Amino acid sequence: MSVRHFLTVPDLSKAEVEAVLTQAVVWKARPLGSVLAGKTVALVFGKPSTRTRVSFSVGVHQLGGMPLHLSEQELQMRKSESIEDTARVLSRYVDAIVIRTFAQKDVEDLAAHASIPVINALTDDDHPCQALTDVFTIRERFPDAVGRKIVYLGDGNNVAASLAEACALTGVDLCLSVPEGCDLPPGKMASIDALAQKHGTRAWVERDPEAAVAGASALYTDVWISMGQAHDPAKVEALRPYQLNSALLAKARPDAIVLHCLPAHRGDEITDEVMDGAQSAVFDQAENRLHVQKALMAFLIGEPGA
Secondary structure, eight states, X not given: XXXXXXXXXXXXXXXXXXXXXXXXXXXXXXXXXXXXXXXXXXXXXXXXXXHHHHHHHHHHHHTTOEEEEEETTTSOBTTTBOHHXXXXXXXXXXXXXXXXXXXXXXXXXXXXXXXXXXXEEEOSSOOHHHHHHHHHHHHHXXXXXXXXXXXXXXXXXXXXXXXXXXXXXHTOEEEEEOOTTOOOOHHHHHHHHHHHHHTTOOEEEOSOHHHHHTTOSEEEEOOSSOTTOOOOHHHHHHHGGGOBOHHHHTTSOTTOEEEEOSOOOBTTTBOHHHHTXXXXXXXXXXXXXXXXXXXXXXXXXXXXXX
């Protein structure tokens, strides 16, 4: 069987995404399994992490495997050893690699030279595991999610890019409400448009946040300054009208939910009353990282029925 990697959402077909999401429901109801019995998963971290580190660690353990934590500072990768050679060596020791780092190219190079599955747990360009979880959470709240409108507010970052791809694949319309200068890269937006057209969904940009949220079933936001970026006062000022607050939430559907991938900068992109309010699904969303990633690992590494 050929080795499968998960570096961006479109690395899975629509049918495969549906299979993973269906299996995640099973793992949420029945947490323990033996899919990864006798297997070791290397968890390579170049960025600090709470949800990614804990959810993947617990997930590997609950599936019967062993998580092996490796910080990039501990490895010789990029220092005295190339990424390519690191990939070849790790492939001889472990059964899969989960990596959270900065450059998407580093993950692509690692996967190109690994003979085991590589899972992108976050780069500056993409956050595909989060995106699958977002769709799972939306469907949990709205079983009739197909055709509903989701609005992403704020900076067009890695979370927005992967969310748009996941929505396009699963029948959800996504409106990106971002100020000028905070758009997704043109090439990424073009590929999202093509994916949406292929699957009969819509992805578009609306500058006016109040117009954007009208009729929305979910409002999603993320930090304005991503990890590793320098603080930019002008960017923050441009993003202030896109803050997810109670006034903006009131303009969406009455049953709309609030999403945030965390960590949140309360008082900036989201307010306390919204994040802690009755319409917030933020902490359900955080929990669901565990269940969806277990389903993803079962699909890529183990036997889903085990």
